[in-house]
Amino acid sequence: MPGAVYIRLCAINSDVWDSLPADVQDIIENEVWPETIDFAMEFAKTAEEEALETVKEEVDTSHEMTAEQYAEFLEAAKDNALTKMLKLMIDPEILSIIEELHPR
Numbered sequence: 368m369p370g371a372v373y374i375r376l377c378a379i380n381s382d383v384w385d386s387l388p389a390d391v392q393d394i395i396e397n398e399v400w401p402e403t404i405d406f407a408m409e410f411a412k413t414a415e416e417e418a419l420e421t422v423k424e425e426v427d428t429s430h431e432m433t434a435e436q437y438a439e440f441l442e443a444a445k446d447n448a449l450t451k452m453l454k455l456m457i458d459p460e461i462l463s464i465i466e467e468l469h470p471r
Contacts, residue, residue: 379395
């Protein structure tokens with residue numbers, strides 16, 4: 368189970384995006400963003416593993432959530448203040464796509 372939350376997204380102002388030549392958009396979409404996301408995901412995974420090892424070494428007690436506990440956590444986090452703030456910052460159309468891809 369994940370022990371931390373990492374936000375992995377690439378964003379660009381639509382006016383700026385629209386002003387870029389098609390070949391540059393293609394490079395960003397098909398080369399830069401995938402590579403950036405892969406790097407961020409690997410970095411987050413490594414950082415989380417290192418943090419968990421540190422906790423296990425330096426903290427008397429650590430607890431890993433079961434799948435059921437994690438599901439309960441996600442349910443509780445669904446409407447917390449941070450989630451609400453992030454939802455205000457994300458385009459509703461993109462939010463809809465995210466929720467389709469990752470239903471709760």
